[in-house]
Amino acid sequence: MKSEVKARPASRGRRLGAFVFLSPGVTYLIVLMLVPLALVLSNTVFQRGRFGGVVYEFTTENFERLIDPLYLGVVGVSLKLATLTTLIALLIGYPTAYLIAQLPPKWKTVALVAIVLPFWTNFIIRVYAWIILLSGPGVINSLLGTDLELLYKQGTIVTGLLYSYLPLMVLPLYSAIERLDPQLREASANLGASAFTTFRKVTLPLTVPGVMTGCLFVFVPSFGNFVIPEILGGSKSIMVGNLIRDQFLKARDWPFGSALALALIAVLIVLLLVQARVTRRA
Amino acid sequence: MSRIRFTRRLPAAFTAAGLALAVAACGGESSTSSEGPAAAAADQLKPNADLSQQSLQITVWDGYTPKELPEKVKAKLKVKDMKVALHDTNEVAMTKLTAPGDSGIDVAFVSGQYAQALNAAGLLEPIHPELIPNLANLYPEATQLSYDKGNKYSVPYTWGTTGICYRKDLVKKVPDSWNDLLKPPAWADKKVTMMTTERWLALPAIKALGYSVNTDKDDEIAKVKDLLAAQKPHLLGYDDTTFGDKLTSGEAVMVEAWDGWCPTTDPKGNIGFANPKEGSDLWVDTMVIMKSSKNKEAAHALINYILDPEIHSWAAENINYKVPNKAAMERVSIPKGSLLDIKPAELLNGESIIDLGQASTKYTRLSTEITAQQ
Numbered sequence: 001m002k003s004e005v006k007a008r009p010a011s012r013g014r015r016l017g018a019f020v021f022l023s024p025g026v027t028y029l030i031v032l033m034l035v036p037l038a039l040v041l042s043n044t045v046f047q048r049g050r051f052g053g054v055v056y057e058f059t060t061e062n063f064e065r066l067i068d069p070l071y072l073g074v075v076g077v078s079l080k081l082a083t084l085t086t087l088i089a090l091l092i093g094y095p096t097a098y099l100i101a102q103l104p105p106k107w108k109t110v111a112l113v114a115i116v117l118p119f120w121t122n123f124i125i126r127v128y129a130w131i132i133l134l135s136g137p138g139v140i141n142s143l144l145g146t147d148l149e150l151l152y153k154q155g156t157i158v159t160g161l162l163y164s165y166l167p168l169m170v171l172p173l174y175s176a177i178e179r180l181d182p183q184l185r186e187a188s189a190n191l192g193a194s195a196f197t198t199f200r201k202v203t204l205p206l207t208v209p210g211v212m213t214g215c216l217f218v219f220v221p222s223f224g225n226f227v228i229p230e231i232l233g234g235s236k237s238i239m240v241g242n243l244i245r246d247q248f249l250k251a252r253d254w255p256f257g258s259a260l261a262l263a264l265i266a267v268l269i270v271l272l273l274v275q276a277r278v279t280r281r282a
Numbered sequence: 283m284s285r286i287r288f289t290r291r292l293p294a295a296f297t298a299a300g301l302a303l304a305v306a307a308c309g310g311e312s313s314t315s316s317e318g319p320a321a322a323a324a325d326q327l328k329p330n331a332d333l334s335q336q337s338l339q340i341t342v343w344d345g346y347t348p349k350e351l352p353e354k355v356k357a358k359l360k361v362k363d364m365k366v367a368l369h370d371t372n373e374v375a376m377t378k379l380t381a382p383g384d385s386g387i388d389v390a391f392v393s394g395q396y397a398q399a400l401n402a403a404g405l406l407e408p409i410h411p412e413l414i415p416n417l418a419n420l421y422p423e424a425t426q427l428s429y430d431k432g433n434k435y436s437v438p439y440t441w442g443t444t445g446i447c448y449r450k451d452l453v454k455k456v457p458d459s460w461n462d463l464l465k466p467p468a469w470a471d472k473k474v475t476m477m478t479t480e481r482w483l484a485l486p487a488i489k490a491l492g493y494s495v496n497t498d499k500d501d502e503i504a505k506v507k508d509l510l511a512a513q514k515p516h517l518l519g520y521d522d523t524t525f526g527d528k529l530t531s532g533e534a535v536m537v538e539a540w541d542g543w544c545p546t547t548d549p550k551g552n553i554g555f556a557n558p559k560e561g562s563d564l565w566v567d568t569m570v571i572m573k574s575s576k577n578k579e580a581a582h583a584l585i586n587y588i589l590d591p592e593i594h595s596w597a598a599e600n601i602n603y604k605v606p607n608k609a610a611m612e613r614v615s616i617p618k619g620s621l622l623d624i625k626p627a628e629l630l631n632g633e634s635i636i637d638l639g640q641a642s643t644k645y646t647r648l649s650t651e652i653t654a655q656q
Contacts, residue, residue: 051399234519249373251646
């Protein structure tokens with residue numbers, strides 16, 4: 001009993017401390033994330049006004065429209081392009097991260113700065129730079145003396161997404177590979193495993209959390225992107241992000257835009273849960 | 283399509299959302315028309331109000347008014363302050379103006395059909411002609427615009443039409459029909475762009491098929507869709523911001539363009555503008571006063587100031603847009619054949635795009651169907 005009585009003030013103090021330290025962050029989350037999100041999501045059950053805006057009459061129509069083949073087709077294209085981007089990013093990112101992890105400390109820093117360097121320039125400017133490279137009279141065609149059509153294709157969108165988000169694959173992979181105990185790989189080699197077997201049975205399974213995190217970091221922004229399809233894809237292919245943007249800005253159909261946003265959030269939550277589960281198991 | 287009226291009897295799950303929205307609803311769509319309480323409120327405007335107690339905030343496209351406008355307005359009208367917010371599209375302006383709560387905007391520059399939608403949503407202050415004597419400078423045609431006859435809630439700032447902007451040195455035939463754009467010849471294959479804003483995306487096909495730009499008939503929209511779908515493989519892309527650059531660089535040889543955006547003033551003189559024989563639209567960019575404005579006298583004074591010929595002619599002289607102001611256009615030296623050399627009566631042959639209300643979602647769907655097509 002005595003110990004309980006003594007413990008209570010300490011526990012209260014801890015709780016108070018936690019409250020004080022957490023309150024700015026929690027307030028930030030509530031005011032700037034949860035409330036706007038709740039407002040957006042609450043729109044999903046109402047109707048578009050005749051001239052835009054929201055009419056507060058209940059409807060399930062916005063959810064019914066989600067399974068329209070037209071919109072499912074756009075989701076399909078987004079999934080295809082985001083998955084392709086993620087896979088290529090993984091194929092390029094893993095060896096890159098592996099090589100950086102093997103570098104001497106001084107060169108490691110240089111390599112990591114080089115990876116992060118593009119982020120120091122505005123995203124839109126970096127995307128526009130690709131137009132200078134790929135356009136009809138652009139740098140590549142001028143250098144090659146060709147008239148290749150390099151822009152405004154789905155492949156160009158994947159190139160733009162890959163360029164923009166590859167660092168988000170390399171960094172978590174590097175972190176996972178760097179943390180690996182070198183003795184594990186040495187032990188594997190001593191027991192007669194080839195370099196490939198060591199990679200397959202030791203390195204890769206132990207870096208699965210990094211792989212998952214990197215894939216998620218690349219997939220999520222790629223899936224919802226709307227700037228790159230517009231600038232590099234010439235708006236000839238649209239992704240979910242464009243669809244949502246168009247509902248809010250062009251159609252002034254906030255309820256359906258909100259329903260699409262809700263669907264996107266639901267997909268991303270599922271992916272986060274999968275990632276959390278895989279990471280916990282690894 | 284199950285629709286239920288939102289009542290208090292609905293499950294408690296919706297109550298929280300409803301509460302949140304109740305706060306938001308004050309800036310949302312209202313059933314108040316511009317004729318009722320708004321007119322009464324407008325009656326209270328004082329022609330001799332002390333403008334030094336009022337500040338102005340406008341929203342306008344970047345580069346659409348002189349940079350020094352706030353300083354000039356402050357000096358001339360003696361308002362306390364004037365701030366300029368920028369928007370890059372009508373849609374962004376609409377988001378700003380229709381979002382819940384007070385946007386803080388006194389005067390907004392939006393295109394005619396958006397002014398019509400804002401008015402229908404009960405968000406606009408009726409124009410008080412007695413506070414804007416310079417309305418007399420407008421061409422008579424500018425008071426007969428189909429979306430707002432008599433300038434009851436909007437005052438036109440610029441007007442023009444949509445056509446084909448082309449490279450004189452790269453086309454083998456000067457375009458004169460929307461079909462030149464819709465069914466590009468081999469020399470223009472994949473060197474053509476169309477606008478992405480939905481009503482203008484549909485415009486060339488609508489006119490080529492001989493329909494009204496404001497059609498909401500499903501069978502006509504279906505035919506428009508077929509025509510646009512067949513065109514897509516021959517397009518460079520959809521673009522309504524950088525088509526002028528694409529034309530200048532030679533990446534495109536023909537583009538759908540608003541006349542004022544067609545860079546015909548290009549120093550090399552290689553760029554021309556064609557009015558397609560099937561006809562086109564008459565677009566109007568307008569100035570509107572928000573009902574939520576707390577500076578309505580200053581807002582009217584600002585519009586009156588802009589309609590001053592010396593100020594209004596700036597748009598024609600600097601951004602190559604026709605202004606619906608007779609006195610202003612008479613001040614401008616217009617070279618023969620210039621885009622500015624079109625009489626208001628000719629311009630009025632174009633059909634004004636009006637807001638179609640709920641039917642406008644048909645155009646959103648059409649635009650999604652075309653751009654999503656593989």
